[in-house]
Amino acid sequence: MLLWTSTSPSAFGAVFAAIVFLGIGKSGQKLSENFLEYQLEEKMKTKKQGEEDGSTQDRNERSLGHTIFINIWLFAPLVVGYIITICLVFIFYDVTLEDLFRFPALLMGATNLLFLIGSLGYSRQELPVESDLSKIHRIFSTALGKLSSKYPTSPNSYYWKGYKQQHTYSRGEGVRLLPRVPRLFRWLDKAAIIKEEEEEEKEDSRHDRESLETQERKKKICTVKDVRDVKSLVHMIYLGLTIFPYSLLMASGNTFFVAQASALTPVMNKKGNDISILFLIKAVATDMSKFTCFLISPAFRNKQKPRVTYVMFERKAATITRIGFGITCAVICGFIAWQVEIRRLSSKVDTTVALVPQFLLLGVTQGLVDGGLERLFDDHVAKSLSSFEDSFSELVVGGGKLLIIPSVLIFSGWIKETIDTSHLDRYYLMLAIMNAVLLLAFAYYSVTYAYKEVCPEDEKVTTEQRLDHAHQPDSENTYQENTPPFP
Template identity: 20%
Template sequence: MDSSVAPIMIENGDHQHITTHPQKPSKKGGWNSAVFIIFVEVAERFAFYGLAGNLITYLTNVLHEPTATAAKNVSTWMGVSAIFPIFGAFIADSYLGRFKTILLASVTYFMGMVLLSLAVSVIPLEYRKAAFFTALYILAVGEGGHRPCVQTFAADQFDENNPQEREAKSSFFNWWYLGIVAAASTAILVDNVGWAAGFGVLAGALAVSLTMFLVGIKRYKKESPMGSPFSTVVQVLVAAVRKWRVSETRCGHGIYYGDEKGESYKVQKFDRTNQLRFIDKAMIIDDIDYSSKMRNTWRLCSLNQVEEVKLVVRLIPIWLGCLMFSAILVQLHTFYTKQGSTMIRSIGPNFQIPPASLQSLVGLMILVIVPVYDRIFVPLARKFTGCPSGITMLQRIGIGLFLSIINMGVAGLIEGKRIKTASEHGLMDSPKAIVPMSVWWLIPQYLISATSDVFTVVGLQELFYDQMPEAMRSMGAAAYISIIGVGSFLNSALISIVQAITAKNGDIWLGDNLNRAHLDRFYYLLAILSAVNFCVYLWIANGFVYKKVLEDHEIIKEENFDGNWNREMKMVNDV
């Protein structure tokens, strides 16, 4: 419930209804404060993608790592960067709050980027590799505190109880992603100015964004940390296990609905759902609870606590169902770039497109797709579906997953064409030679990747924000980010498995010589795995139940019996 609305208890016989009295709206929040937070995220994404987009080139060309090793190192670093947000989210939700966590993480990230700039310039060559990787993982730590909090903190600036701001929040996720993509597309071009200068530019952008973030400090709506988000989950699961033999019609004295002292009125109140009924046992009042002088939180939990845990559990299969998507997403920063480096990249007589700069095609396409999606597709779809966002979040994710299958199929066909061209011109044993085939052949796979991103990535961002309990929204953002991380590890594992199997046959798919390798077969393998994954996702999504938040007039509390602790519950008699 919004802080500008004060709850009032109105008694009517045995029932107590919660109503509200509007207060003066706060001047904080909304787009006026969210825009300052967006600056921080844009700068951080500018730095991250400027590094990620050129990392494989630096590792292979400067540090002289084999292609497969460099690809695994990139995937591992991106994976760690996407796993650390789980710890950052825990710290934000439990101890520091989102604002302080963002501030601390931004300083850490800036320090890492400064060290990275020094590692590629003034640090002696014998220590350069160690310093470079140290800086990379300092950035991963900063990423861990930054990513799960910034988007959530920005979305928190919009009031969910205000219909206009609720609609603005849905649009916010589209424009937020647009800003990130614009920053990423620009950052990929940094290798044109040299490694030291390029990383120096990224560090400067972080310094400016941190200043902008502090300028808006008086405009932000800040939520205090609500304690460990895991304690509620564990309490509910423990209580459910302890009462596994109890049912509402046997040994039960009703359902515990909670009380205003134990559960803040600012927390959303949920309707009861029929899924995961075993967890419901945690809120059944048995003989021990009934006779106890104090409520044991490890034996009896409220309906709201139970439904919050159900929200978390329901998202786990969705999380698993999107891992293959992120494994495909990593190809954009690894093998796509290596493909492009072997092809004709000339524009005019004196200019060649840097291999990593091809990733900007994805950004440019997204810059077109997002406004069209938000301003044209959503209003049209809304007329047919009645859904405020045009299509549901799960439908949006599913479309992106399907496109990722097409993406790998197209990439395999184009790579097959590139290998055939190299063979026709006698270049199979000349890995550094330029294959007489234009780099523009890669445009289809980049454009399909962009369209897939707009659907799946933004859909996941919104789903894991919207469907998580309020106290765990930083964890929700971390969970979405960790999909990318675990997917990166999955990609590294697939590379290792493919190398091990194909090496036994003497026909290595992912060798340093791409002309002799069979990257096209690797792409086809990813397409097959993604198709299987997509079928599983459809089955999961078909059974998914979105949360239902009770309106104020639907919340009823009854005093069922006298006791020494505040028992506000509703007796349930199903028979």
């Protein structure tokens, strides 16, 4: 509505407020998708309860069918949106901005009213007492308070609190908690260490239990389960840092790619229409790549696996490959943009058609990396932190996009007042090289940590599954440092 009213010169200031509201609305898009997915899953529960009878294969096939139905149902609104956008671009290409903004304003008002009318039939989900951010802060602050403590020589020196003592490994003279993390975050294990004087008093189990629970409430000690849950997030932090150049490329696509399109001759009557078509190509490529990955995902193939462990490793390997291929597309996109800009400066290309490959690759990159990052988070990070998935993805991608501000300041010699006096070709080449270098870092951390480490579920782990992950060398159920996690 603000864009609708800002078409007159006197009300142009409303554009800035409209941009703010568009940003807020965009940040809630993933939340809306999760909300709709949750509602569909709740509707499916009633049918699943009546379909418990039958073989395991039949139940798996029905579950697969429900999953496919939910994803197709969520994909349908995107198709409708693309059809409406194409109609606006091709059919109403000569309308004024006032008419163009009036239609989405009225459409959004109508759909919002329909959403509110149906709110009485929604299912509501209980929120956890402690937020994920508070839990992460509690583990870090407790571990920092015990930074001078030595690692224990026995698993009994950790605060298990009913958790099975099976998720440990030996390193040096001490016993550490799985999963293994890079050196910078290994000290997080100290948050669950019981002090030596308290261990001597362990003869009186009741008194000791009350004392530890009191310390837990005072945030002086944390349980092994909470520590392991937060440690599972460390690998994602390292992987998130390696895709920052990808996020910088995405930010460049919304800024410098548009400047390129504005400097070229439009194929249609208006430059704005060509830019709209280019972004439509990018959006379609993004959603189609996500949907294609869902259809070919090995996690949803109807395979008979002897052990669940191999299915998990196969799914995680496919997700890592997906992200790696997405970053590779980012490298190719950077090189293509570099060549197009060189040819544009030498007047060898003059129409916006030359920008189609880089916008197409930009969309494929976004679909593979963003969707893969969410999938890897879901497979690798503990389920207790699952609600942190969307915030983490937005933090990683959004943080990388903010790097465009210091990049413009650092490479000010390449970016001038106009695109014709700038050297965006060098900037695009730099982005391609940065993505190529950090692609190697992503491969290293994903193979060394993310792929090998098993998602730290709770103590509901069978003996057969544990033997799939590692060899148990002694009676204390500790893992040797050099033991591979799977046969």
